[in-house]
Amino acid sequence: MGWIFSLSAECGGKTAAEEFSHHFDKVYWVLSNGCQSQCRAEIFQDIEENWWCRVSPSGISETKIETPESAYLMTELGILLYQHLRSSPPFRYALVGVEVDEFRTYDELLQDSSTLTFPGLVLAEMVWQMIGLPQTFRPFSPGYVWKPYEGEVYKPLMASSELKRKLNELLIVG
Template sequence: MAWIFGLSAECGAEQAIAEQFAHHFENVSWVLSNGSQTQCHADIFQDIEENWWCRICPSTISEVGIDTPETAYLMTELGILLYQRLRSAPTFRYALVGVEVDEFRTYRELLEESPAPAFPGLVLSETLWQRIGASTAFRPFSSGYVWKPYEGEVYKPLLVSSDLKKKLNELLVLQ
């Protein structure tokens, strides 16, 4: 199973807005700190509420999730670059960078969730932010947008190492 890292943005009911958003990221490339080059690929799709999303996936990054500290570092570096580019993107309602962030919340779910979600990296239009309660956990991101600042990606060895899981299970049995 693939665990894709990228940026997902919900753009509302108009396909043309999602297409403009995708165009802003399509084929953008960066050279990362390890010397590798990555290029963004964008695609759009509709969710079950018929709102349009844009998914931005950088190339040459792990598709198995965060399996090493180095992968977490590179994904965090890419996350920062994606957020920098997002600041000048065409309009969208909300966006998030991370592993498996496609359709992380539908628009209706976001409106109905109480308290309003404030997970790290979530960018909201100011209109949406005010509509869901204007949480003080958010700070200015760019003109017309606020965010809960990004905290980077995290490597969790217990999620990827069967040896460590076994050792932890042995420890838990001894209680």
């Protein structure tokens, strides 16, 4: 099973999602390890018929975080995605991470705003106002606020079956 690392942005309408997609599609960066990564952007609709854009950087976007190095590279790409997001066409909200597609529909976001604890969540100021101006958000770019990105995390117990086995042995009470 693939684990998609991406920037996912809810744009509302199809035209907005297409413009957002064009802003990111084929953008590339040279990473600190010397590898190049190119973005692939695609649009899709959620169950509420709102339009999203998923931006997946190449080379790392379909792997789970299996090493500290992969967490580092995903974090580096996350920062680059957020930097490029600052100059993007309008969107309603966005998040970078592993498996972030449709992390909340628009209605869920508005109805359940008390649970918005996602580091890296970027909201249009209009959406931020609609959810009651939570003070945990900071300015991101003109017209947007965010909860600052904290990077991706390597969790050895999730990546290593050997470590999981050892932990399970420890949990068995003799």
